[in-house]
Amino acid sequence: AQKVTQAQTEISVVEKEDVTLDCVYETRDTTYYLFWYKQPPSGELVFLIRRNSFDEQNEISGRYSWNFQKSTSSFNFTITASQVVDSAVYFCALSEAPTQGGSEKLVFGKGTKLTVNP
């Protein structure tokens, strides 16, 4: 069975600090996809990134970066120089690779609430 664990329930930092959100996953599949979503206080889900299991290259997008390590089954998310607008709940999710007749269900972690204080 697939499982995503976000061990950090809540994190509080002061603006401009760097912060890393941890995500550990479990799957028996060799092909799968990993995601990060942001949920601001307004409630919508904002897609941040998708990674497939064959691409372990780290990615950087502005202040955001992601570290994917298959050896430790982790897909961590780092915000550099955090800002108040980064305050949100962040979800890590896992999906099987689509197969004929298979579900494309996303399995979510329980989320990490990040508060960035001015």
Next chain:
Amino acid sequence: EAQVTQNPRYLITVTGKKLTVTCSQNMNHEYMSWYRQDPGLGLRQIYYSMNVEVTDKGDVPEGYKVSRKEKRNFPLILESPSPNQTSLYFCASTFPGSTEAFFGQGTRLTVV
């Protein structure tokens, strides 16, 4: 603009009064699904649909029904809502093979 539209955004209802939350997508996606979000539990899949007239249960289907008569619409039906169905609901659609889900804006349901 590609989008998934849910209605209503907010709903307060009483126990036992049937309700429907609508979901519509304009991307011609085949795969659609419903999730509920509860504090400390993350998002869990309720039902999904691979195509028109093809639906199946997700992880937490009890108390819910769905239908898929048209490709663009995937309503969530609560025949007899109960307080434990108070939650934030999300509809999502996905193009097969892409694995990227497009989410609606969410429906916050309160059952009293």
